[in-house]
Amino acid sequence: MVFTVTASPSVDTSRIRLQIRALQPQLSVWRRQLHQRPELGFQEQFTSEFIAAKLREWGIEHETGVAQTGIVALVKGDRPGPVLAIRADMDALPIQEENEVDYRSQHDGRMHACGHDGHVAIALGTAYYLSQHRDFAGTVKFIFQPAEEGPGGAQPMVAAGVLNNPDVNAIIGLHLWNNLPLGQVGIRAGAMMAAVELFECTIHGRGGHGAMPHQTVDSILVGAQVVTALQTIVARNLDPLQSGVVTVGKFEAGKASNVIADSAYLRGTVRYFDPALANFFDRRIEDIIAGTCRSHGATYEFHYHRLYPPVINDGAIAHLIRSVAEDVVETPAGVVPDCQTMGGEDMSFFLQEVPGCYFFLGSANIDRGLAYPHHHPRFDFDETALGLGVEIFVRCVERFGTNTHPLDGISR
Template identity: 70%
Template sequence: MVSTFANPSAIDSSRIRPDIQALHPQLVEWRRTLHQRPELGFRERLTSQFVAQKLQEWGVDHQTQIAETGVVATIHGNRPGKVLAIRADMDALPIQEENEVPYKSQHDGVMHACGHDGHTTIALGTARYLSQNRDFAGTVKLIFQPAEEGPGGALPMVKAGVLKNPDVDAIIGLHLWNQLPLGMAGIRSGALMAAVETFSCTIFGKGGHGAIPQQTIDSIVVASQVVNALQTIVARNIDPIESAVVTIGEFHAGTACNVIADTARLKGTVRYFNPKYGDYFAPRLEQVIAGICHSHGAHYELNYEKLYPPVINDCAIADLVRSVAETVIESPLGIVPNCQTMGGEDMSFFLQAVPGCYFFLGSANAEKGLDYPHHHPRFDFDETALSTGVELFVRCVEKFCQ
């Protein structure tokens, strides 16, 4: 439904080591358990308990209740080396699941509609394998993060010191991605995902009778001009070679067809890749809104919030991940170097703190109907990607920490 790529290859199981292949049934079981018990941001108590219980069973050192519900596990190899962190988000979305599957969400109105149950499972599988196979150099820290979907758990975890003691040299993470078929991966240096900023604006006019507009200041007319004018920010103020988006997602005004509304409310989002625009959009939006309101005699109130910076991958770590993926993904065409999205991710805060790489792992399978987009009430993914994700993480550990 969403992919424009032809599947270059199926997963070649011979590239997955036998111990990880043998782990696959458990990966599916863990993922389905987590899928049945989705939890919203900073409420992932059952999820973090499940993660901690598994880590305890395997004798893996870990800390819990970091940034409320976060978990951090530490696994040492059998010889000195660098420290690599692996990040997995745990939270779900406020969506009612429409899939009719045995592992359907049991929590009304909450669903793993973005693959975070898979991310948590892949990190658990990595912990399981490394805890039993410590013939690697250095140390691995597995960061199970709450609240990626909002209000954001990465920055609180960074502030809590999860990248310290021992100090992390680099960090990696993956996102199961239904924009790519199973057997592919999207890996790129530089900007992968966009900054996320939001705003709300209330236009205050002067209401009155719809038949006597000269006695009013029509907030709907003013707000409509604001909506149109905001589109010129990207079209006429941003370098055409750059990518940016200003979207108005909400417009609320009026109560009757013959009444001119005295207030209109707008909400929207701003997205961009280049960090140089970090201080640009907020004042520019206000300039546009203020000018239009002034010309009509209206007033306004603007609230602007910067949520997540852009996800910027370090070139060296991205090259390492790409070289590893080339040993796991069967076809060279399976590595997509220019895969980007205007979606946002608070993995960006980790990448601001230490060098790292966040990448997409193809998880769609149209033949099985597993290609609905993320955040759709029928989202699901091909679970074959789980063992592939574990293999990729383990090989990254072995190559980076050596």
């Protein structure tokens, strides 16, 4: 296994205010309680009840049952100002956990293998701190979102009106990121994460005896040529200055070594940053499949699904978060600019509606064995990142309500 993190971090937390440092043990407790009870998309009943119980305990105004299991909460400052939303996703993955820790998943086949338990803990910590320290301008709307891993909870929450009443002026969110060492912050104005699109194709040939191929239309041969030809899309049809990925992740055909299969099934994913490519890949993929099948006398069925658009960060909000991060993190190269990944996120649906920024908070610690990649059965992270996340969020709230930073296009 190869990790992208190559150095063990040493993080000075002195820039985290004392009240948030004191909250760090509780953040870890919350995260571990959630880690033990992972739930899949739109099934986050325990998680939702856990969050709601904390909000009730702290006297924070909130609404439950939004887009099935989502929660929206409001914390108002002591003076008027803009509305900043903070989004945290809640769901887990269908993965069997292999970590031998006392807080390991209690549900077979389910695991928080992407850090969403930490995202909830950070948002809860931020909500608690702000409810106790309301010396900021404006209102903070906390959006606890279900089903980021699939089938997607952001779009239903937008449709449910979570960005209204009161109207959100901007939205921020973070992802704990084991591709960066603890304490580093990855951020970028513009496209940061890719669109996620899926395709599937069944190729219909004519089966027969493996020793008599002239009597058949070999669906495996056709499928293999389709897989190869699809790789020409990025290499020869896309502008070399643009980024794109076409991956066939599943190829199923045949049952015996001496039988030519009459059908083959392909399934894959497409990734890109430029929204202008939204209608490009599906047409080109089908053109290649159709042409290849026609040349061999095969037929096909093709389905294409646009899952998430690219994550496009607003420049002014990215500047705000970067300025905060530069004041908080003290590791070498603490802020990683122009950070991008072909991974996808349905935070993109919120960013299509209001200006905002999604960023990465480094959470890997190789010395402690906490550097397995996301979606790995041994994924875990350094919980020191939880306090860092709360501090960054709180400072963003405090600065967003002032006029000390240019927030172009943000209505006040």
